[in-house]
Amino acid sequence: xxxxxxxxxxxxxxxxxxxxxxxxxxxxxxxxxxxxxxxxxxxxxxxxxxxxxxxxxxxxxxxxxxxxxxxxxxxxxxxxxxxxxxxxxxxxxxxxxxxxxxxxxxxxxxxxxxxxxxxxxxxxxxxxxxxxxxxxxxxxxxxxxxxxxxxxxxxxxxxxxxxxxxxxxxxxxxxxxxxxxxxxxxxxxxxxxxxxxxxxxxxxxxxxxxxxxxxxxxxxxxxxxxxxxxxxxxxxxxxxxxxxxxxxxxxxxxxxxxxxxxxxxxxxxxxxxxxxxxxxxxxxxxxxxxxxxxxxxxxxxxxxxxxxxxxxxxxxxxxxxxxxxxxxxxxxxxxxxxxxxxxxxxxxxxxxxxxxxxxxxxxxxxxxxxxxxxxxxxxxxxxxxxxxxxxxxxxxxxxxxxxxxxxxxxxxxxxxxxxxxxxxxxxxxxxxxxxxxxxxxxxxxxxxxxx
Numbered sequence: 001x002x003x004x005x006x007x008x009x010x011x012x013x014x015x016x017x018x019x020x021x022x023x024x025x026x027x028x029x030x031x032x033x034x035x036x037x038x039x040x041x042x043x044x045x046x047x048x049x050x051x052x053x054x055x056x057x058x059x060x061x062x063x064x065x066x067x068x069x070x071x072x073x074x075x076x077x078x079x080x081x082x083x084x085x086x087x088x089x090x091x092x093x094x095x096x097x098x099x100x101x102x103x104x105x106x107x108x109x110x111x112x113x114x115x116x117x118x119x120x121x122x123x124x125x126x127x128x129x130x131x132x133x134x135x136x137x138x139x140x141x142x143x144x145x146x147x148x149x150x151x152x153x154x155x156x157x158x159x160x161x162x163x164x165x166x167x168x169x170x171x172x173x174x175x176x177x178x179x180x181x182x183x184x185x186x187x188x189x190x191x192x193x194x195x196x197x198x199x200x201x202x203x204x205x206x207x208x209x210x211x212x213x214x215x216x217x218x219x220x221x222x223x224x225x226x227x228x229x230x231x232x233x234x235x236x237x238x239x240x241x242x243x244x245x246x247x248x249x250x251x252x253x254x255x256x257x258x259x260x261x262x263x264x265x266x267x268x269x270x271x272x273x274x275x276x277x278x279x280x281x282x283x284x285x286x287x288x289x290x291x292x293x294x295x296x297x298x299x300x301x302x303x304x305x306x307x308x309x310x311x312x313x314x315x316x317x318x319x320x321x322x323x324x325x326x327x328x329x330x331x332x333x334x335x336x337x338x339x340x341x342x343x344x345x346x347x348x349x350x351x352x353x354x355x356x357x358x359x360x361x362x363x364x365x366x367x368x369x370x371x372x373x374x375x376x377x378x379x380x381x382x383x384x385x386x387x388x389x390x391x392x393x394x395x396x397x398x399x400x401x402x403x404x405x406x407x408x409x410x411x412x413x414x415x416x417x418x419x420x421x422x423x424x425x426x427x428x429x430x431x432x433x434x435x436x437x438x439x440x441x442x443x444x445x446x447x448x449x450x451x
Contacts, residue, residue: 024129025102035108036101051111059101059108062164066097069160076152085148092145099141100164103127103134107171127172134172135181138165143188162189260424279344279379301343330364331356331391334371338389341375347386348375354393363449366425367391367401370433370447373418374403377443382407385442397451398431404444409437422447 036059038052070093077086105128127134142161162185169181325333331352338348359367371389378387385407392400419435422445426433431449 021129029098029102032098032101032105035105035112038108038112048112055108055111058167059104062100063097065160065164066093069093073149073152080152082152085152089145089149092141092148096138096141096145096161099134099138100168103138103168104171127168131172131177135165135169138168139181139184139188146188260421325361325364325368329356330359330367333364333368334389334391337368337371337375341379341387344379346375346379348389349386350389350391352391352393356393359399359451362429363399363451366422366429366431366449367399367447369425370401370422370445371403373422374445377418377445378403378405378407381410381443398448399451400446400448402444402446404442406442409439409441409443411437411439419445 035055038055040049040052044052070090073089073093074086077083077089106126142165145161166182166185169178173181328336334350338350341348371391375387375389378385382405385405387403387405390400390402390404392402423433426447426449429449431447433445433447435443435445437443
């Protein structure tokens with residue numbers, strides 16, 4: 001009982017496989033016309049147009065050869081009234097032509113889609129329905145046509161059915177496969193030409209020679225095209241590897257730049273507010289013994305500034321945008337900064353030279369951060385001296401900002417992260433940044449940005 005079930009299951013699987021092959025063959029036949037003689041369109045590229053003409057040439061030679069062969073044989077069969085041979089040979093020639101055209105559909109499809117051919121790791125394309133199955137059937141049909149037509153073989157014309165097989169071998173196979181098919185075709189050729197009724201003569205050799213030259217020239221062109229596509233595929237793979245390496249480097253560089261930018265933003269915003277809060281708290285401690293009112297006022301100012309600093313941090317982290325200049329001009333933001341410093345006990349004189357004009361977001365933020373860093377340094381190091389903030393719009397192609405104080409100065413500058421960040425900001429915008437100090441001569445920083 002189990003044996004019968006296995007037999008039935010095997011029969012069912014065979015039936016399904018045959019049905020699948022039949023549906024596949026029907027689909028291939030629907031492709032046959034458009035791929036055997038691809039239409040030329042005005043929008044075709046020059047490369048695609050050449051490929052279509054090559055496909056037409058290859059299939060045109062095959063179709064022309066089979067048509068000539070059919071006409072020659074039909075004439076002989078009709079003359080000798082060999083109707084059975086005429087029917088069998090006609091069916092065989094028609095089957096040979098259809099099978100040969102069906103077999104090269106995968107190759108034709110690749111030729112008409114050269115971009116996809118570069119991505120196809122199985123290049124050269126396999127013949128349909130499978131390379132060796134295709135060649136076995138093609139050789140069987142060709143041999144059957146030759147044998148069934150004997151002794152009628154005018155001018156040896158039947159032997160030319162072997163030439164497309166050689167051409168297909170050169171297209172679909174590597175050198176070992178080509179050599180194997182060539183040996184089989186040579187054996188069939190020697191067998192038929194050695195027979196006394198095989199025909200031959202000048203006309204036969206002329207036909208064979210003509211088709212040989214045409215087919216082999218097309219095959220050579222195909223081999224060259226295949227090697228060029230393989231070379232281009234290797235170059236494309238190499239370029240993709242290099243591009244991947246460059247993309248990784250660019251990603252690392254972009255991440256480093258973003259880290260530096262965030263570090264500058266945090267230092268310039270949070271550092272400024274924390275410095276002011278510290279100054280207010282120190283003032284509260286100093287004024288505590290004078291009266292609770294003054295100390296409480298200083299603490300309230302510190303609380304207000306701490307709130308502003310917190311909002312600045314949230315803005316930087318959430319939006320990473322230039323909040324200080326949002327909905328106000330650079331001069332308005334600088335006046336607010338000066339008022340904030342004066343409320344903390346720092347005397348600041350602001351001077352605007354020239355007429356203010358609209359700046360890019362990056363330039364405006366960089367100038368604001370430079371003023372913020374300069375005034376923060378005055379609070380830290382100037383010992384209570386006053387500060388001067390100068391913004392100069394008079395140059396037509398640049399904007400210049402200077403922050404200076406009358407403090408004790410120094411003979412060496414401690415280049416902390418704040419000054420380094422300002423130098424990096426200026427360099428990113430193509431500007432210049434400089435500092436100047438001397439013992440007893442105060443300190444000044446200058447930032448100039450082009451427009």
